[in-house]
Structures are given as C-alpha cells and as structure tokens.
Amino acid sequence: MIKARNVSLVxxxxxxxxxxxxxxxxxxxxxxxxxxxxxxKTSLMKLLIGMEFPTAGFLExxxxxMRKRETAKIRKLRRxxxxxxxxxxxxxxxxAIENVMMGMRFxxxxxxxxxxxxxxxxxxxxxxxKTYTLVDRLSYGxxxxxxxxxxxxxxxxxxxxxxxxxxxxxxxxxxxFTLLESFKDxxxxxxxxxxxxxxxxxxxxxxxxxxxxxxxSIERGGERI
Amino acid sequence: xxxxxxxxREAGRIIRYNRVSNIFSFLGTGLILFLLGxxxxxWGISSQLVVLLQQEAEISAYFDKSPENPEDIINSIKxxxxxxNVRYVGAEEARVRMENILGDESYILDLFEKNPFEPYIxxxxxxxxxxxxxxxxxxxxxxxxxxxxxxxxEQIKGITRALEILGYLVIAAVSITTLVxxxxxxxxxxxHNREQIKTLRLLGAPDSxxxxxxxxxxxxxxxxxxxxxxxxxxxxxxxGYGQLGGTLPFIPxxxxxxxxxxxxxxxxxxxxxxxxxxxxxxxxxxxxxNHG
Numbered sequence: 001m002i003k004a005r006n007v008s009l010v011x012x013x014x015x016x017x018x019x020x021x022x023x024x025x026x027x028x029x030x031x032x033x034x035x036x037x038x039x040x041k042t043s044l045m046k047l048l049i050g051m052e053f054p055t056a057g058f059l060e061x062x063x064x065x066m067r068k069r070e071t072a073k074i075r076k077l078r079r080x081x082x083x084x085x086x087x088x089x090x091x092x093x094x095x096a097i098e099n100v101m102m103g104m105r106f107x108x109x110x111x112x113x114x115x116x117x118x119x120x121x122x123x124x125x126x127x128x129x130k131t132y133t134l135v136d137r138l139s140y141g142x143x144x145x146x147x148x149x150x151x152x153x154x155x156x157x158x159x160x161x162x163x164x165x166x167x168x169x170x171x172x173x174x175x176x177f178t179l180l181e182s183f184k185d186x187x188x189x190x191x192x193x194x195x196x197x198x199x200x201x202x203x204x205x206x207x208x209x210x211x212x213x214x215x216x217s218i219e220r221g222g223e224r225i
Numbered sequence: 226x227x228x229x230x231x232x233x234r235e236a237g238r239i240i241r242y243n244r245v246s247n248i249f250s251f252l253g254t255g256l257i258l259f260l261l262g263x264x265x266x267x268w269g270i271s272s273q274l275v276v277l278l279q280q281e282a283e284i285s286a287y288f289d290k291s292p293e294n295p296e297d298i299i300n301s302i303k304x305x306x307x308x309x310n311v312r313y314v315g316a317e318e319a320r321v322r323m324e325n326i327l328g329d330e331s332y333i334l335d336l337f338e339k340n341p342f343e344p345y346i347x348x349x350x351x352x353x354x355x356x357x358x359x360x361x362x363x364x365x366x367x368x369x370x371x372x373x374x375x376x377x378x379e380q381i382k383g384i385t386r387a388l389e390i391l392g393y394l395v396i397a398a399v400s401i402t403t404l405v406x407x408x409x410x411x412x413x414x415x416x417h418n419r420e421q422i423k424t425l426r427l428l429g430a431p432d433s434x435x436x437x438x439x440x441x442x443x444x445x446x447x448x449x450x451x452x453x454x455x456x457x458x459x460x461x462x463x464x465g466y467g468q469l470g471g472t473l474p475f476i477p478x479x480x481x482x483x484x485x486x487x488x489x490x491x492x493x494x495x496x497x498x499x500x501x502x503x504x505x506x507x508x509x510x511x512x513x514x515n516h517g
Contacts, residue, residue: 049427051427075426075429075430075431076429077429078426078427078428078429079428079429080429081429083427083428085424085427089420089423089424089427091421091424093238102424102425102428103428105227105228105231105430105434106228106429106430106431106434110227111227111228150428
C-alpha cells in the first residue's frame with residue numbers, strides 16, 4: 001500500500017520536515033501518526049497525497065511512485081484516496097450532499113448511485129438531517145463529519161485524515177476517531193494524524209507511527225478497548 | 226453528460242459571484258460584436274455595389290466616321306473575350322438620353338440646329354478585363370475613340386478595398402479584445418474559486434472537470450454578447466433598409482435576408498468560438514500557476 005525508502009522532505013526555506021523515512025504499510029491497516037505540532041505529520045500526509053514530493057529517497061503509494069514528473073498519474077491516484085483535511089476544505093455555498101457528491105462526480109459512478117452513496121454516508125456519520133443544509137450553516141463538528149463523509153463515500157482504498165479532531169472536546173474527538181476507524185476493512189487502509197496522543201491510548205487495533213523531528217518510529221499495534 | 230446540470234449550476238454561481246463585472250463584460254462584448262456586425266454589413270453592401278458596378282461596367286466606342294454598316298463592327302466587338310453585351314446607340318437615342326439626364330435643363334439642346342450627338346456603341350464588359358478589351362476595341366477598324374469610366378470604378382474598388390482592410394482590422398480588434406475580456410473574466414473567476422479548485426484537485430478531479438464550468442461561463446458571456454449584437458444589428462439593418470430603400474433607391478443593396486443571415490451566423494458562431502477560446506486561454510494561464 002505505502003512503501004517509503006530513505007524518504008526525506010526538505011522545504012525550499014531549508015526546513016527539514018522528514019528525514020530518512022522507511023515504511024511498509026499494508027492494505028487494510030489502521031495507522032495513527034502521532035507527534036507534537038511541527039514534528040512532520042502533516043508533511044507526511046502531503047507526501048502521501050502528492051501535495052509535496054520527496055527531496056530524497058523513494059516513495060510509492062498503491063504502486064504509484066510519488067514523483068513530481070508523474071503529477072497526471074498522481075491526480076488519478078488521488079481518486080483512490082479519501083483525504084480529510086485539517087481545515088475541512090468544504091466548498092462553501094453548497095449543501096452537505098453537494099460536498100459529498102463533489103468527490104464522486106468525476107468518477108465512473110452513475111449520478112443516482114453517487115447520490116445514494118452520499119446519502120448513506122451522511123446517514124452513517126449521523127448527518128442525515130443535515131443532508132440539504134448549506135455547509136456554511138453547520139457546526140464545527142458537523143462540518144468535520146461532512147468532510148469525513150466526502151472522503152469515505154467513494155470507497156477509497158486509503159483514507160488519510162490530518163488532525164481530524166482539531167478543536168473538538170474529548171468525547172467528540174473520540175467519536176470522530178471511532179467513526180474513522182469504522183471505515184477500515186480489508187480493502188481500506190485508514191491513516192490518522194493527531195497530536196492528541198492521550199485520545200488514542202485505548203486504541204489497540206492501530207499501528208502507531210511516532211513522528212519526532214522528522215523521523216518516524218513504529219510504536220505498537222493494538223486494539224481499541 | 227451526467228454532470229451537465231452541475232456544470233450549469235457552477236457556471237451560474239461563477240457568473241453571480243462577479244455579477245457586475247460579468248454584466249459589463251457581457252454588454253461590452255455585445256457592443257464590440259455589434260461593431261463587427263456593422264462593419265461586416267457595410268462591407269457586404271459595398272462588395273455588392275462593386276460586384277454590380279463591375280457587372281455594369283460600361284464603355285462607349287465612337288466611330289471615326291458614320292459607318293455604313295455598324296453591324297460588322299458590333300459583331301467584331303461581341304467576339305472579344307470579356308465583352309458580355311453590345312448595343313448600337315443611334316444619334317437620336319443619344320440625344321433623348323441626354324434630355325433625360327438634363328431634365329428641366331434639356332431646353333439647351335434646342336439651341337443646336339442639328340443634333341450634336343453622334344451614334345456610338347455601348348459595350349458592357351467585365352471590369353477585371355477592361356485593359357485587354359479596350360485594346361482590342363481600339364484595334365477594330367472604324368473605331369476612333371473609346372471612352373471608359375474606369376476612374377470612377379477604380380475609386381469605388383479602392384474604397385471597397387479600404388473597407389475590406391478595415392473589416393479585417395475590426396475582426397482582429399474584436400477577436401483580440403473579446404479574448405482578453407473573456408480570459409480575464411475566467412482568470413478572475415478562477416482566482417475567486419482557487420480554494421475550491423485546489424480541493425477538487427486534491428480529490429483527484431481532472432482539469433477538464435474543473436475547467437468546464439469556466440469554459441461554459443466564457444461561452445455563455447460571449448455567446449450572450451453575440452446574441453445581443455445580432456438583435457441590435459437586425460434592428461439596425463431592418464430600419465436602414467427601410468430608409469435607404471426610400472431615400473436612396475438607386476443604391477444596389479444585397480438581399481436583406483441573405484445579408485442578415487450571414488451576419489447573424491457570423492456573430493453567433495464567432496462569439497461562441499471566441500468565448501470558448503478566451504476561456505481556454507484563461508484556463509491555460511492559470512493552470513501554469515497551479516500545479517498539483
């Protein structure tokens with residue numbers, strides 16, 4: 001699913017975001033990427049979705065080498081990725097269902113099927129009553145769930161959630177983690193970054209990737225209890 | 226085609242987002258295209274005038290003495306390539322014609338004891354063959370002098386040529402201006418929607434999907450301008466034909482329906498093409514700036 005060999009990322013201003021990362025992540029896994037703010041979690045996510053490219057080493061996502069010269073192929077690869085952004089990136093002026101469908105309109109999914117998938121997913125994230133509400137009128141937590149629905153509705157092979165709990169309180173943050181974890185299956189890998197390590201203490205099914213000063217170490221796998 | 230409803234809604238949103246600018250670009254494009262229609266109309270009418278004048282190009286051949294048998298000379302002239310009609314005008318007919326031209330002043334012809342006019346041959350030729358025809362007629366035995374109105378015809382041809390050049394310049398100006406207006410509007414639209422575009426790219430949307438609503442906006446604005454120009458030019462030509470037909474009936478106007486059909490087709494197809502091209506220019510310049 002994800003293969004990294006001695007991957008480094010150095011930004012133009014000289015900031016070393018990631019250095020010599022080696023990873024072999026499997027399809028159907030659940031991964032938490034933890035570490036303090038500025039440790040390189042978001043940089044890792046950016047590499048995996050092709051927003052940034054390794055300045056050294058080799059990175060492959062679902063068989064696609066992540067190189068700048070392959071941006072067209074990477075754009076196609078993104079159709080198999082469900083990204084949940086830190087700042088949601090919902091499209092304002094549109095309803096919740098329009099936002100969820102936005103991720104499916106350019107795929108080979110018939111319109112009716114896409115609409116059905118969007119409704120079902122909104123229902124699964126507990127927002128069936130907000131299906132036709134403008135996203136601008138949703139609360140922070142609701143907007144976050146629409147962003148999750150948009151990412152997962154098209155059944156991606158890889159769900160990447162970057163700090164999805166943001167400013168949510170403990171209970172709601174755990175709900176979001178639990179919701180995201182529920183989308184993991186044998187065909188779907190879920191990777192979540194968070195700086196709130198205390199929120200995943202009771203998650204035992206996940207593999208923990210600790211990022212510190214641009215370096216990654218694998219801590220443990222377990223099961224949420 | 227499954228997304229056509231979505232594309233139209235997005236295009237509507239883009240237009241509404243920049244409502245005032247888009248209204249002005251629609252009006253501006255409409256007026257520029259109207260100007261194009263106007264030039265094309267004048268061009269069409271003057272071309273028709275020249276074609277008719279060319280067909281009507283007439284020269285007169287005078288005899289060196291009254292011929293005993295003008296039929297021989299007429300038959301010789303008819304055989305010349307570029308001549309399409311030859312007619313003998315007798316001295317009396319020449320006088321009557323002059324009386325008609327002089328109208329109320331024709332009494333001055335009564336001052337002459339004898340008819341001052343001579344018989345001559347009226348020859349209609351193709352203007353583009355005027356030189357060889359003139360030379361051939363001058364070489365015919367019995368012909369003393371050939372009078373042509375080439376100067377006037379050349380002047381009219383010159384004016385038409387100038388109009389033609391002006392037409393091309395206007396077409397170039399209209400095309401460039403429309404392309405600039407539309408590509409600028411598209412760039413502005415893309416700028417206002419840059420976050421949405423980034424998000425769609427991160428979701429894996431192809432550029433064609435992202436760009437289509439913008440192309441649609443360019444098409445709708447310019448085609449709308451073309452429609453406006455077509456309506457204005459139709460009103461103008463209808464009124465103009467009514468007035469010209471009444472006050473200047475001798476001007477050989479081309480058939481109104483044919484002229485209108487040509488101009489309206491040009492305006493609509495041209496505006497559609499310019500709209501799409503302008504949008505693509507706008508899109509290409511932006512895609513260079515936003516990779517990923």
